[in-house]
Amino acid sequence: MTLPDRARAVIIGGGVIGTSTAYHLVRNGWTDVLLLEQGTLSCGTTWHAAGLVGPLRATESGTRLVQYSAELYARLEEETGQATGYKQVGGVIVARTEDRLVQLRRTAANAAAYDMECALLSPEEALEAWPVMQVEDLRGALWLPGDGKVNPTDLTMALARGARAGGARVVERVRVLGVDVTEGPFGRRVTGVRTDAGTVEAEVVVNCAGQWAKALADPLGVTVPLHSAEHFYVVTEGIDGVHPDLPLLRDPDGYTYFKEEVGGLVVGGFEPEAKPWRSPDDLPYPFEFQLLEEDWDHFAVLMDEAVRRVPALAETGIRKFYNGPESFTPDNQFVMGEAPGLRGYFVGAGFNSVGIASAGGAGRALAEWVVAGEPTSDLVAVDIRRFGAFQGNNRWLRARVSEVLGLHYAVPWPNQEMSTARPFRCSPLHDRLAAAGSSFGSKMGWERPNFFAPPGESTELTYSWTRPSWVPWVAAEHRATREAVAVFDQTSFSKYVVDGPGALEALQWVCANDVDVEPGRAVYTPLLNARGAYESDLTVTRVAEQEFLLVSSSATTVRDQDLIRRHLPDGCDARVRDVTTQFAVLGVMGPRSRDLLRPLTDADLSEEAFPFATSRELGLGPATVRATRMTYVGELGWELMVPVEFATGVHALLHATGSEHGLVDAGYYAIEALRLEKGYRAFGRDLTPDYTPVEAGLVFATALSGDKPFLGRAALEEHRERLRSPGPRRRLVSFVLDDPDPMLWGGELVLRDGTPAGQVTSAAWGATVRAAVGLAYVRHDEPVTRAWLDSGAWQVDVAGDRHDVRVSLKAPLA
Numbered sequence: 001m002t003l004p005d006r007a008r009a010v011i012i013g014g015g016v017i018g019t020s021t022a023y024h025l026v027r028n029g030w031t032d033v034l035l036l037e038q039g040t041l042s043c044g045t046t047w048h049a050a051g052l053v054g055p056l057r058a059t060e061s062g063t064r065l066v067q068y069s070a071e072l073y074a075r076l077e078e079e080t081g082q083a084t085g086y087k088q089v090g091g092v093i094v095a096r097t098e099d100r101l102v103q104l105r106r107t108a109a110n111a112a113a114y115d116m117e118c119a120l121l122s123p124e125e126a127l128e129a130w131p132v133m134q135v136e137d138l139r140g141a142l143w144l145p146g147d148g149k150v151n152p153t154d155l156t157m158a159l160a161r162g163a164r165a166g167g168a169r170v171v172e173r174v175r176v177l178g179v180d181v182t183e184g185p186f187g188r189r190v191t192g193v194r195t196d197a198g199t200v201e202a203e204v205v206v207n208c209a210g211q212w213a214k215a216l217a218d219p220l221g222v223t224v225p226l227h228s229a230e231h232f233y234v235v236t237e238g239i240d241g242v243h244p245d246l247p248l249l250r251d252p253d254g255y256t257y258f259k260e261e262v263g264g265l266v267v268g269g270f271e272p273e274a275k276p277w278r279s280p281d282d283l284p285y286p287f288e289f290q291l292l293e294e295d296w297d298h299f300a301v302l303m304d305e306a307v308r309r310v311p312a313l314a315e316t317g318i319r320k321f322y323n324g325p326e327s328f329t330p331d332n333q334f335v336m337g338e339a340p341g342l343r344g345y346f347v348g349a350g351f352n353s354v355g356i357a358s359a360g361g362a363g364r365a366l367a368e369w370v371v372a373g374e375p376t377s378d379l380v381a382v383d384i385r386r387f388g389a390f391q392g393n394n395r396w397l398r399a400r401v402s403e404v405l406g407l408h409y410a411v412p413w414p415n416q417e418m419s420t421a422r423p424f425r426c427s428p429l430h431d432r433l434a435a436a437g438s439s440f441g442s443k444m445g446w447e448r449p450n451f452f453a454p455p456g457e458s459t460e461l462t463y464s465w466t467r468p469s470w471v472p473w474v475a476a477e478h479r480a481t482r483e484a485v486a487v488f489d490q491t492s493f494s495k496y497v498v499d500g501p502g503a504l505e506a507l508q509w510v511c512a513n514d515v516d517v518e519p520g521r522a523v524y525t526p527l528l529n530a531r532g533a534y535e536s537d538l539t540v541t542r543v544a545e546q547e548f549l550l551v552s553s554s555a556t557t558v559r560d561q562d563l564i565r566r567h568l569p570d571g572c573d574a575r576v577r578d579v580t581t582q583f584a585v586l587g588v589m590g591p592r593s594r595d596l597l598r599p600l601t602d603a604d605l606s607e608e609a610f611p612f613a614t615s616r617e618l619g620l621g622p623a624t625v626r627a628t629r630m631t632y633v634g635e636l637g638w639e640l641m642v643p644v645e646f647a648t649g650v651h652a653l654l655h656a657t658g659s660e661h662g663l664v665d666a667g668y669y670a671i672e673a674l675r676l677e678k679g680y681r682a683f684g685r686d687l688t689p690d691y692t693p694v695e696a697g698l699v700f701a702t703a704l705s706g707d708k709p710f711l712g713r714a715a716l717e718e719h720r721e722r723l724r725s726p727g728p729r730r731r732l733v734s735f736v737l738d739d740p741d742p743m744l745w746g747g748e749l750v751l752r753d754g755t756p757a758g759q760v761t762s763a764a765w766g767a768t769v770r771a772a773v774g775l776a777y778v779r780h781d782e783p784v785t786r787a788w789l790d791s792g793a794w795q796v797d798v799a800g801d802r803h804d805v806r807v808s809l810k811a812p813l814a
Contacts (some may be wrong), residue, residue, distance in 0.1 A: 001171045003197050007034035009204040009370065010193050012176045012216065014039075015046035016152060016355055017348045018208035019159035019170075020363025026166025028371045033168035034200060035160070036193070038175040039288035042156040044210045046355070047289055048324035049152040050233055050259060050268055052248055053357045054091055056111055056118065056144055058412065058747070060759070061378040061690065063114050069360030073150050080165065082158035084150055089247050089260075091147030092121070092130050094309075095139045096253035099411050102465045104142040105800040109749035111144075112797075113759040119143040120800075130249050132241045132265075133309050147248050149259055152356050159363075175285070179205055179220055181342065187565065189343035204370055206346040211327040213335075213349035214280040214392070222339040223389050226350035227397035228277040228325040229405050230292055232299045233268025235261055237317040239310075252409035254305030264319065265310070269302040270353070274405035276398045277325045292323040299323075328352045328404045330391055330418075336366055337375065337384040340562035346370055347384050353408065374529050378690040385559040390445060396421050413463040414745035415441075415450075423447045427491035428584055428647040434459075436665050439470070443554040446492035449667035451477065465799060467743045467765065470669070475767035477666035478673050481633055482768055484662030485590035487654055488671060490639065491647070492554035494538075495580045496561055499547040502572035507540060507548055510567045512693070512702040512710050515540045515548065522613045522628055524701055526693055527563055528712030532719050534687040534696070536560050539630060541615040549615075549626075551585075551639070553683055567711055584647035588654065589637030592661045597638065600657060603627075605638075621653045622646075633671060634678030634813060673764035676773045679734045679811025685746065686732060686761045686775050694720050695730050695777070697809065723783065730777050731784035732761070734811045737772040737796065738804040744772040749797040750805075752778070760796065769812050778807070 008030055011018045014037025022035045037043070053073065055066040073086040095101040104120065111118030119142070121129065126141035160170050178194045192201040207213050207224070217224040242260050249258040256269035275298055278284075296303075299321075307313045329335055329350040339345045348366045351358055368376040380386070391397075399421040407416075423430070425445040434440075438449040439459040451474045453459045462468050480486045498507055507515050513525030519542050527536040536559065538552035552560050561576050568574060588597060594605050603618035604610060615628040623646035627638045642650050655663060681687050681696060693699050693716065703710060704717065723729055737744070744763035751757055763774030776796075778784060786809055795802040 001169065003171060003174065003195065003200055004034060004169065006201040007169070008032035008202065009034070009206060010200055010202040011035040011206045011208055012193070013037065013044070013208035013210055014041040014156070014160070014170065014172065015044050015208065015210050016042065016156045016159065016359040017210070017351065017362060019156050019163060020359045021206055021208055021348055021366050022163035022168045022170070023159045023166070024364045024367035025370065026163055026168050028367050030371060031167030033163065035163065035168060035170045036174045036176055036195065037170070037172045039286060040172045041160055041170070042153045043288040044212070045324060045326050046156055047153045048291065048322050049356045050257070050266055051085070051150045051152050051356050052257065052259060053086070053148045053150055054144065054248070055146045056107065056114070056116055058110070059381065060114055061381070063116070065361030065365065066357050067361070068364060069357055070146065070148055072360040073148070073155060076155070076158045076162065080158045080161045082154065082161045084155045084158045086148060086150040086155070087244070088146065088148040089245055090129070091144040091248040091250065092126055093142040093144070093250045093252065094126055095141060096137055098139060099465065100253050101139045102799045103411055104140065106747065107142060109797040109800070110747060112756045113749045117145050129247060132239060132246070132312065133249065134311055149248065150356060155356070155359070176216065179216070179345065181220065187343060188341060190345045204344045204346065206348065206366065206370065208348045210349060211280070211325060212283055213327070213347060215283065217339070217347065218281065218392070220342060220345065222342055222345060222347070223387050223392040224335055224347055224349060224384070225387050225391045225397055226327040226329050226335065227280055227394070227401040228283070228327045229274040229401050230277050230295065230298070230323055231326045231353060231405070232295070232302065233266055233322050234318050235266055235320045235322070236264040236313065237319055238263035239265060239312050239316055251305065251309045254309055255409050256302055256306045256309065258306070258310065264316070267303070267306045267313065269305070270405050270408040271298070271301050272406040272410070274402045276401050279394050279398070281394065292325060294321045294323060326353050328401045330397065330400045330404065332404050332407050333382050334358065334362065335384050336362060336379060336382045337369060340385050340558050352404065375689060378688045380684055380688060383559065385562055386555060388444065388558055390425070396424070411463070414747070415461070415463065417441050417461055427489055428644050429489050429491070429651050432648060432651060433489060433665065438665070438667065441668065443492055444557060446554055448492050448554070449489055449665070451667040451669045452665050465743070471765055474667070474669045474673065475765070477664060477670035478767035480662060480664040481590045481635060481666060481670060481674055483591065485588065485592040485596050485658060486664050486666035486670070487651070487658070488587035488589065488666050490585040490587045493580070493585045494552040494554060494557040494560060495583055495641070496550045497547065497577045497579055498550060498564065498574055500574040501546055502569070502574040503546050503548055506564065506568050506572050506574040508708065508710065509569055510564050510711055511540060512712065514703040514706065514708055515542065517542050519544050520615055522615045522630055526687070526698065526701060527560065528710070528716065529689060530712055530715060532692045532712040532715030533689045534683060534691060535563055535689060537681070537683050537687055541628060555684065582644060584642045584644050586640045586642060586647070586651060586654070587637060588640060589631060589633050589635050591636055593637045596654065596658050596661045596663060600653060620650060623650050625650065632680055633674035634680065669764070672762070673766050673773070676762055676764050676775060677766045677768050677811065677813045679775065679814060681732070681775065682762060691730070691777070692716055692719050694723060696732050729782065729784050730779050731809070732775055732777055733784070733789065733807050733809055735774055735776055735794070735796070735805040735807045736766070736769050736812050738806065740771040742772055742798045742801070742803050744774055744796065744798060746774070750776045750778055751795045751797065751802065752792040766812070773812060
């Protein structure tokens, strides 16, 4: 087919993601779509995928995405006339260990929260569902009737046919060499693509190039952090008892999965230590329907475990050994969305071996993002803006990918930390804190203290579904913050300056709260989308008439800045600068924080002179810092923004003076428990793009009561009015367990009078309330009122055991 001179949207890559995006763009009314494939459709990595489709995921947003995939695959053949091979056969997940069985019980509770069918099985019942295996070493299993399988190549062809039927053009054997970009008054934007067959102008370019996506994005300054690893499976000869309706089987403790194929089994898995392939900028071309060399030594760990589960494999021949490269990202979530700083350039890549299951939902979500100009659902976990440019380093990615592949079947501990390619970004206090016994976690690449181990105790982070060994140490930090004073290294906070003649105009529009305050005042505010739901929450300090300092969470550095820039009013003269790495942040928190700081400064820290939400520069010993009276733990305290060169000196000064006041170093686990006792919300968990301030109970933190226009106001007003009429409601509530023993992590099922009624978003063990404490969204067909909450018997399902909880619209320590 001859290339057109122009198309509204050009999609690069004819795998399952690219064809799904094209299919959904035309279904959204964009008929002028051109899909370019450097070889032939599905020839890159799609064709050798195993084709498993398991809708139940760890989060509701992820579950809904794959649920839609399954629904689409089930109807696609009838719609297009192209077979897909999709068949809903159900799935069995088996547990060899108690830890795995707890995970399966938690998964079953998730299914109930998402209104999905699911059942726990005994080993004997699992054998009935999958008679070819042996079950002597099993503790139990999970039955997922919604699981299915599909033929990846046929699925890709069906999606392409559906896209063509809607008007899209699909052109094979055309290689994209680069993307044209222009600089305009609103920043950079794409104008087209250059190919080995000519140039095509375009408003939108969508990079769905699979493992080639990073090499295409790098020259544009777009970070697509992925690296390929070798991924293995075999197809066996026929086995007695294996038939086309045999369910999928996953044995994660043995790293393996099984799927029927032509009377035999596809046997594959995710070994604990993967084998990275070539660097993303050194991938071969052409590379069509190609496999890598067989590596039976590396595959042995999978095959040995497979024979343990299915003894017949010891006597069964192998038809084919598949070793195909697949791309993985640093956090095991795929990369999707419009690139920050480059309008019209979208990415859908790095699917971490779940591309077939995700393709339907991901293609729809990406197409809707293109059409609407913003995500239409909660895609925070896969948003391209969660990464910084430093995470595109190929050597760092190569070190990380060896761990990421194995996480697919590792026990998914809720506080799991990556161990490879660390330490990475370090606070200037890192070595001091390590010497003090810090156990570090990582967020946005930053090394951050999770907790401090007492002298002589290991700083290694231990994992457990029940109460881990470090809980008493966190509780001690917690009590010190409530009763005396603690210092938290919060250097990883994102920090931006918005200044210029149009700074106030820009922030008044993008911030839902009123930030037109006098200099030296700080305002807590959400950033909303056009649907009136959360995109972020942060504090805005007016430093001067035309200068504002924004402080936000560690994970949202790129996201926040992109949101502000893309919503600058026309003609607005304002700039956004990232100053995150210029300042350390020390949170000095607790009832004795004023006593600690007073002798170190000439500033008046009294309640009258320095009330809550005040921010000033002041001398602290020999250093000049910005002190902001703000707290995320609910106690008297100041966040000290310290130039990095003074950070170690200020920290040493605090400790030299603080010993008489009971000062301790404290970590993020203590912050989590402290903020939940006070009912403080966290973006990404309690606040997401699926919820509004009305549901989160934070309308007071917006300017909705006044007449200030702001992004998302109209939708927020409409949502508030809609909730006054009959219909489903959701509301964020606080809870405390009656029993002090259970440990909650978030994600647990909430029940009212024995019926599923919601899900925990955040939880921790609270040392002040002496029990697990948290936040949960609950649902009801009428307004969620105090009377309705008080009239029900509330419980939380903790791995199958139900525990009574006290639920309230007010926080336990409000």
